[in-house]
Amino acid sequence: MAEKRDYYEVLGVSKNADAAEIKKAYRKLALQYHPDRNPGDKEAEEKFKEAAEAYDVLSNEEKKRRYDQFGHAGMGGAGGFGGGGMSMDDIFASFGDIFGSFGGFGGFGGGGRSARRVNRGSNLRVKVKLTLEEVATGVEKKIKVKKYVADTHCHGTGAKDGKSFSTCTACNGTGQITRVQNTILGAMQTTSTCPSCGGEGKIINEKCPHCNGEGVELSEEVITLNIPAGVADGMQLSLSGKGNAARRGGVNGDLIVLIEEIEHPELVRDGNDLLYNTFVSFPEAVLGDSVEIPTLEGKVKVKIEPGTQPGKILRLKGKGIPDVNGYGKGDLLVKVNVWIPKNLSKEDKKTMEDLRQQAFLKPADVDAKKGFFRKMKDFFE
Numbered sequence: 019m020a021e022k023r024d025y026y027e028v029l030g031v032s033k034n035a036d037a038a039e040i041k042k043a044y045r046k047l048a049l050q051y052h053p054d055r056n057p058g059d060k061e062a063e064e065k066f067k068e069a070a071e072a073y074d075v076l077s078n079e080e081k082k083r084r085y086d087q088f089g090h091a092g093m094g095g096a097g098g099f100g101g102g103g104m105s106m107d108d109i110f111a112s113f114g115d116i117f118g119s120f121g122g123f124g125g126f127g128g129g130g131r132s133a134r135r136v137n138r139g140s141n142l143r144v145k146v147k148l149t150l151e152e153v154a155t156g157v158e159k160k161i162k163v164k165k166y167v168a169d170t171h172c173h174g175t176g177a178k179d180g181k182s183f184s185t186c187t188a189c190n191g192t193g194q195i196t197r198v199q200n201t202i203l204g205a206m207q208t209t210s211t212c213p214s215c216g217g218e219g220k221i222i223n224e225k226c227p228h229c230n231g232e233g234v235e236l237s238e239e240v241i242t243l244n245i246p247a248g249v250a251d252g253m254q255l256s257l258s259g260k261g262n263a264a265r266r267g268g269v270n271g272d273l274i275v276l277i278e279e280i281e282h283p284e285l286v287r288d289g290n291d292l293l294y295n296t297f298v299s300f301p302e303a304v305l306g307d308s309v310e311i312p313t314l315e316g317k318v319k320v321k322i323e324p325g326t327q328p329g330k331i332l333r334l335k336g337k338g339i340p341d342v343n344g345y346g347k348g349d350l351l352v353k354v355n356v357w358i359p360k361n362l363s364k365e366d367k368k369t370m371e372d373l374r375q376q377a378f379l380k381p382a383d384v385d386a387k388k389g390f391f392r393k394m395k396d397f398f399e
Contacts, residue, residue: 022090025072033086037077044073084254089343091246137218137268139166139234142261146243146275150282150292154314154339156247163241163273166234166262172226176233176266182224186215193217218266233266243275248290248342251279284312290339290348297357298322311352313337320352328356 026033029043047069049055056062075081142165148157168174177183185191189212196209211217225231241260249255254276261271279287286293296309306324310317313334320332331351338348362370 023068025075025085028068028072029076031076035076040073040076044069044077080254081256088249088253091248091342137264137266139262139264139269139271141271141274143274143276145278146245147278147280148245148249149280150285150287150339151314152245153249153279154247157245159243159245160240161243162238163260164236164238167237167239168263168267169226169229169233169235171228172233174233174263174267175222176226176229176231177222178224178226180226183220183222186212186219186221188212188214189219191219193219222266231266234263241273245275245277246342247340249277250342251277253277253342285314285350287339288351290341292338292348292350294350294352295355296320296352297355298326299357303328303354303356311350313350322354326354328354330354 026035029035029040029047031039031043035043048066051062051066051069053059053063053066056066075085142163144161144163146159146161169176171180172178173180175181175183186193189195193212193215194209194217195212196207199206199208212219215221222231226233229235241257243255243257245255254274257273257275259270260273263270284294292314294311296311298307298309302309302322303326304324306326307322308319309322311320311334314337318334320334331353334350334352336347337350340347359366
């Protein structure tokens with residue numbers, strides 16, 4: 019599967035473009051690649067869909083914010099329409115107002131395509147909790163969702179047996195009524211939703227008794243979520259068509275997945291880096307030692323160099339979280355803290371005093387100083 023192009027590149031606008039510029043750019047591309055102007059041209063059709071997908075994301079403030087932060091991964095793999103792409107029905111149902119404003123050309127003005135209203139199902143929102151280990155590797159989750167699906171008795175039409183309906187005679191199935199009025203400025207044409215069929219273009223003769231003509235029923239569905247590595251707490255992923263079914267057919271809503279990150283017992287996330295505090299005794303900091311550090315792949319031993327100062331940061335390269343857009347991995351940053359005991363017995367205090375006296379030996383007394391540090395290590399142990 020070809021890699022998706024940047025949505026700003028698709029529309030030919032900058033990242034600072036405002037809503038008016040984005041809409042204008044989309045209109046231009048939609049007119050250029052519209053199927054009515056390019057009959058049988060598959061390449062033009064794909065460009066038409068690509069432009070619609072880009073506009074769907076960049077014209078929506080929330081989706082645009084997620085895209086700017088996480089790229090295509092933040093869109094669930096294919097913009098605001100998840101992994102399933104966009105059909106022509108999706109496009110005309112969602113952006114019919116954009117096309118209607120062109121006027122005078124095939125599907126853009128009502129000549130080539132029906133302006134019949136297409137119902138759209140509502141979106142569903144679910145929360146998914148992930149451990150830091152799952153965030154680091156990516157994970158497949160199966161969730162059970164209660165939602166509205168197309169009624170199996172009437173196949174989602176709302177009509178008995180899926181057949182008991184007819185074309186609306188008031189609008190001839192277009193879903194719209196066009197009226198021409200003569201005014202002092204000349205003939206004025208207005209278009210409005212057909213009041214007889216509510217814009218659906220068809221009339222139900224006999225309602226389905228199971229759903230009472232709604233075309234949907236409540237059901238449960240197990241949905242598989244493929245969550246990419248590197249997602250962050252509060253991030254939202256969108257799966258196209260996995261939301262509620264629309265009344266009497268139409269376009270399903272989307273499933274919005276909110277990521278919630280479970281706090282790790284030892285590691286703290288900071289962007290793509292991980293943070294960990296380790297504690298060593300004074301002798302260990304002075305003489306050097308090795309300490310065990312937890313990582314997302316298991317524990318590792320890290321060397322503490324002799325003379326390590328409190329607050330020193332040790333960097334474990336590539337032991338952090340992968341970037342959600344595939345730009346490498348973060349690091350594990352280990353802060354070295356020196357542990358100092360607070361409460362000492364009289365005997366311990368005397369020992370410390372003796373050790374302090376030995377600490378003032380002249381630099382030349384190397385062997386004596388080595389003995390001092392050994393005693394101090396024994397004391398802390």
